[in-house]
Structure formats: C-alpha cells, structure tokens
Amino acid sequence: MANRQMGKQSIRFENPPIISGAASVVGEKEGQGPYGEYFDVIEKDPKVGADSWEEAEGKLQEKAAMLAIRHAKLTKKDIRYMVAGDLLGQLMASSFGLISMDIPLFGIYGACSTMGESLGIAAMIVDGGFAEHAIAITSSHFASAEKQFRFPLGYGNQRPKAATWTVTGSGAVVLTKSVRKEEMQQKGEWEEISKRAKEEKGKVKVKGITTGKIVDYGVKDSMNMGACMAPAAGEVIVQNFIDFGYQPEHYDKIITGDLGKVGKDIVIDYVKAKGYDITKQYMDCGIEIYGEEQNTQAGGSGCGCSAVMLAGYILKQLENGDWKRVLFVPTGALLSQVSFNEGNSVPGIAHGVILEKM
C-alpha cells in the first residue's frame, strides 16, 4: 500500500475518488442571487412543506441527497455510507431529514466547515476500499439558524456590518471509487477498464485533503464570525502548501466557505505573513452567493453555503475546464448559544479539499 500521508496534516489519495454526482437545493433568496441559475432546485416555500424550520432543513437535505444520487445514475441502495451534518443542536436536520434514505449514517459536526469534513471522511472511506459509493451532505437554513444561534425572527434585530446571512440550502456530493487500473489489469478486466475510463472522463476527483485543527484567537463576537474563522482557514491553506510543496499558483482558485468581507482581508493577510500571496486565486462562497443589493451585510454563511456553491457552481467550473485545480476550504465557527452566553470565545476550524478534473 502506498503511503498516503503527506506532511503533518494532509492526505494524497492513492486512487482519488470521483465525484460521480452532485446536487444543490436552495431557498428563494439564494435563487435570486448571482448564482441562481446554477442551482438545481430553488424552493419557493421556506418551510419546504414541513411544520417547522428544522424539518424544513431536513427536507432540503433529503432532496439534495436524492438528486445527487440520481445525477450519479445510482439508486439509494448503491450508497454504502452517508456522511452528513448541519448546524443545529444534535444535528436535527440530518437526524430527521435522512431517515427515509435508509443508508448507514456517520453524523458529523464541524460548524460551517462540515462540507469539508464530510468530503474528507467520505473520500477516505472510498479510497480506503470501504465503499464503492458514499455521499457527503450538509445543510443550513436561515430561519433555523437564527432561532438556534441569535434572535427570534419576529424580534427584527438590527444586524451589524460584520454579520453574515445564513444560507438556506443543502448540497450533496456522491463520491465513487475510481477505476483501479492496476488491480483490474491483473484480473484482465479490459472491457471494464475502458467502460469505466469513459464514464470517468471529465469528472472531478478528490485528490487530497488537509484536515484542520481547532484554532482559537479569542474573538468573542458572534456577529463577526469571519474574524473567528479566518485564522483557521489561513492555517489550513498554508499547511496545504507546506505538506504538498505547492505554491498558490498551483491552484486556479482557493475558495473558502463563508469568511465574508471581513474574514477575506484577514485570511489574505494571514497567509501573506507566512510568505504566500493568494490574492489572485482567492474566492469566498459567502461573498459570492448574494448580490450587493440583497442586503446581507458581510455575505452568506452556514454549512449550506459552501455546499451549494460547490455542488452548484464550483464543480461545474471544473467540469467545464474553466478551472483545473481548486483548493476548497469550508470554514467553521465553533459557536453555540450556550458557549456564547457563558462568555466564551468562538474558536474556528477549517478543512481543505483538493479538487481536480480527471
């Protein structure tokens, strides 16, 4: 077995799993934004036909998962594992929304970095030979997140400039075992090799990951999560360069999850202080997802934000050949209403995923 470990925190997959299908389901506001045309489904009903915000968010996950599996030309039965999470206490959206999937579940929580974490675990499962197909799913919902973390919607609190707007949406990505040429050649499976190679052509693969640590710079402002998360993103990006021996130019894009306008400046400065200039490659899903006129202050956030931008836009840019190599870095603020009320800081975490076209 080849050594897959790179440097301190990274993995280079031996047989990089292929993204065989992806889907994005978003709310109306996200549909009205500049990326509206890229999303698969725009839900007009904020409750998605459910009775509560939490159930509504669960329905977004279920819809995204089913659609991603269909896009991969598979059925539920083909998927061996779900790796799923959301922002709610006890992962309410995943715990209830995914019951009908009837697939073994690993529930995960990495705040808004969850899509990076789920892709990382799912890719290890597939590359490690534990599954032919696994699905990574995350979601967030503006109303369930405001209820969980901030103020009742009816209270109509005023939002500071540094605040972000939680994205209503769910993204799901199916990872599939890539053709293992050596193994198949030994078995003389020539037809299968050429069939699979044809299917895989043009697909995006997960080439590697850089898994983040908890980073705490002592920021206590839950309305400025960009500042809490930016150092975690910076550390993971720099570690990715060190572990793989890359320069920023290796990537066409380096895309964080939801740092917003405040976090963007901090992460670029942080990485510059370590000797790397990512100004040209840098992009943030949170800044992109809403238009200036949509009045969302610092941008979008939530673990649905990077997930729908990945499934809806980023993967398509890679498939089209507009980009060849992307470092995708969902970013999370490890905040809870209890820890906030107890006066704790908001530590950050970020997980890097290297995406490349085959």
Place this chain on the structure above:
Amino acid sequence: MANRQMGKQSIRFENPPIISGAASVVGEKEGQGPYGEYFDVIEKDPKVGADSWEEAEGKLQEKAAMLAIRHAKLTKKDIRYMVAGDLLGQLMASSFGLISMDIPLFGIYGACSTMGESLGIAAMIVDGGFAEHAIAITSSHFASAEKQFRFPLGYGNQRPKAATWTVTGSGAVVLTKSVRKEEMQQKGEWEEISKRAKEEKGKVKVKGITTGKIVDYGVKDSMNMGACMAPAAGEVIVQNFIDFGYQPEHYDKIITGDLGKVGKDIVIDYVKAKGYDITKQYMDCGIEIYGEEQNTQAGGSGCGCSAVMLAGYILKQLENGDWKRVLFVPTGALLSQVSFNEGNSVPGIAHGVILEKM
C-alpha cells in the same frame, strides 16, 4: 487490495487496528458504583475546576485523551487525527475541551452511539493507511445533559422508572496501525516485525464494524430512551450476524451502550424474533455502571457511559483473556430539546464494533 466490505453494512479490516492505549475519567457517582475500581481517574469536583458544566465536560475529554495517549506510550504529536464528540449542541465539550490537543479534528455526533461511530471512523482511517495513530474520544456529563435536554437541576423534577441517569465521564481509545507483515516482509524489515509483534501481543484489535442506520419506531417519550434505541441496536446486532455469518455464540459478550432495563428486554425480544437468542451473551453498560442502591432508575446513559465502560472494563476483560470476542454496540437516541418540544419522535441509531484479542 482485499475487499473489506462484508454484506450490506459491515467492514472486516484488512489489518485490524490495535487498541494501543485507553483511558477512562469519571465523576464521583460513577466512582462509587460497582465498576469504580476499574476507572483510571475519579473526579471529585463535578466542575473539574471549570466555571460551567460544559467546560467541565470538555476537561473530562482532555484528561481522558491525554491519559490514553500516555498509556499508548505516545505523545500528542504522534496522533494524526482525533475523532471526537459529545451530546451537547454544537459539540461544546469537544469543540472547547480539545483545543489544547492541537491535533486535526473530525467532530462527530451520533447521540449516545458516538463512541461506536468514532471507533468506526478512526479504525477506517488507520486500516486505510491514512494514519499510524488516531484517537476516538467521547464524553457526557450529568449536569450539562440535564441542562441541555431536560430540566434545570434546581427544579428537582421527579424521574420516571424508565428514565436513565447521564453518566459523567469520558473515555478515550488510541488506535494504532497493526504490523503489516506482508508489506514489511517485502521490505525485509525482520527486526521491526518481531519488535512490533511483541508489542502487539495481548492487545485488543478492532476486527470489524457494522454501521447503523437511523431507525424510527415513533416512540416519543424522552424519559424512555431505552425503548427508542432498542430497535436500532437490534437491527445492527442482527445485521452483524448476517453480514459475517456469525451466530450469537461467536461472541463472549454482546454489549449495548445504554438501553437500560426497559431497552434490554426489547432488544432481546427483537433479536429473538429474527431467529437469534442473545440472552446468554447480552450485557448493557447502562445497567452495569450503577448499583441498585444508587437510585438511577433504568440505569446509566450518555455517550460517556459506553466509552468509560469500554476503556475501563471491557478492554481489560479482553486483555486478561476473560473474554475473547466482544460485539460492542453503543446506542443513541436522536433527540434534541427542540425536536422534542416540536412533538417529534425520538429515532435511534447504533453502531457495532467487533473487538478481539490478538
């Protein structure tokens, strides 16, 4: 690469990871129970020197993790990944308690089944060649759980007979790559083989896993979680028998996490209806951990319950040779205070882990 997939939901590891170190840290009540002498540390201070219950629980995790690493004769730097979780919203105990570990983190949530989930993911990471060492950690705390899920402690509500008592404690287990004879023989590393073989002798390994699905039988009573979780445990146990072709007699013990006295009867009946009698092998950590006189109604619960019983007692029974093969099945009730208040049912999930002495 050998096919590690067994049946529908199980994995048989190619090179079963070794449990190189484990540790259990519990509260005073658990220390006074029948297994008190087995736990590594009994904390007299329920706040563990912290200012809040959540921080206290985080400190339990930190202590258990550090001690398990020391027992494995390793240092923090040797551990490539932490796979950790707890019951609190946004995994407060792990998110804050593990900052000082400075190790890449996968945060996970499977309610009280979390120790089974973390062992499963950590074992795949190690067997897949992604790490030499990974640590699985979970915790619960009576006071933080009551605050999160039920009533303020000062309210002094009366507990029904079916209620369980959340265990204050954290268990941590270090998984280490086993000697890969074939690979090492090819490289001619004869000395290393004999050195490692000696170190591994008498250690317990993770032979396989059976990963659970969400199971919802519509039970809505948050004071009777045994009934919510028992069908999930039953499904995983039966699936383990089917996937591996085992009969109950294959195991010396089949140990669920925290079904308590009510759940015990249900799971035995459930499995019997599928054609297997596990009466002789069956044991439940929740029933065991407290004595009758400790007045804990149906028994202990929480994701610390199965974790401290594993690290404190079960692994020692295996190392001593009293038991040879154990199916360890932590059980979780997917409940949140919000979902409960919204009138939802309490779905269950359970994850099976096969433990054997080398």
